[in-house]
Amino acid sequence: MPLNQIKxxxxxxxxxxxxxxxxxxxxxxxxxxxxxENEKLAxxxxxxxxxxxxxxxxxxxxxxxxxxxxxxxxxxxxxIKKRVxxxxxxxxxxxxxxxxxxxxxxxxxxxxxxxxxxxxxKNVFRTYIYDTEQEYVVILEPQNSxxxxxxxSAYYLNKSWATKNMLKKMKKKxxxxx
Numbered sequence: 001m002p003l004n005q006i007k008x009x010x011x012x013x014x015x016x017x018x019x020x021x022x023x024x025x026x027x028x029x030x031x032x033x034x035x036x037e038n039e040k041l042a043x044x045x046x047x048x049x050x051x052x053x054x055x056x057x058x059x060x061x062x063x064x065x066x067x068x069x070x071x072x073x074x075x076x077x078x079x080i081k082k083r084v085x086x087x088x089x090x091x092x093x094x095x096x097x098x099x100x101x102x103x104x105x106x107x108x109x110x111x112x113x114x115x116x117x118x119x120x121x122k123n124v125f126r127t128y129i130y131d132t133e134q135e136y137v138v139i140l141e142p143q144n145s146x147x148x149x150x151x152x153s154a155y156y157l158n159k160s161w162a163t164k165n166m167l168k169k170m171k172k173k174x175x176x177x178x
Contacts, residue, residue: 009094015091038097043127046142062153065152066154100138111127112127112177139153
């Protein structure tokens with residue numbers, strides 16, 4: 001059994017010594033086990049579903065969000081936004097399930113908030129599982145039915161503005177978790 005398959009929170013996955021192909025294979029195995037093939041993955045009894053993105057399999061979209069971040073890069077003289085591999089996210093991929101299943105009892109803030117989605121150009125509700133000790137967040141979006149959740153993303157708060165932004169969201173939290 002590969003070493004990364006037995007890693008537990010708060011250990012980090014050992015992927016940086018691998019070439020790009022081997023890294024993706026290792027991460028995909030963990031993602032498939034914990035999320036894609038885990039029919040019982042639920043947050044507070046609500047099933048976790050993949051987000052839907054036209055033209056791409058739903059679980060591939062989520063996988064990309066969990067191991068890549070949006071960065072502005074130059075291509076052919078133009079600045080474009082592109083998803084690029086982000087080691088801090090990828091090394092914590094196995095933390096997603098751990099947090100969704102609420103395995104950690106202390107040092108975690110769980111809250112819902114209403115915020116503006118600039119892509120959809122409307123207000124949406126989001127639920128955050130924020131590990132204050134490890135500076136890690138999992139973002140869920142309640143389905144319109146209110147019966148299940150979409151897993152949007154999860155990442156390590158490694159940017160200078162990230163923790164401040166999370167605290168700002170917490171100040172706007174709704175009275176109850178959706």
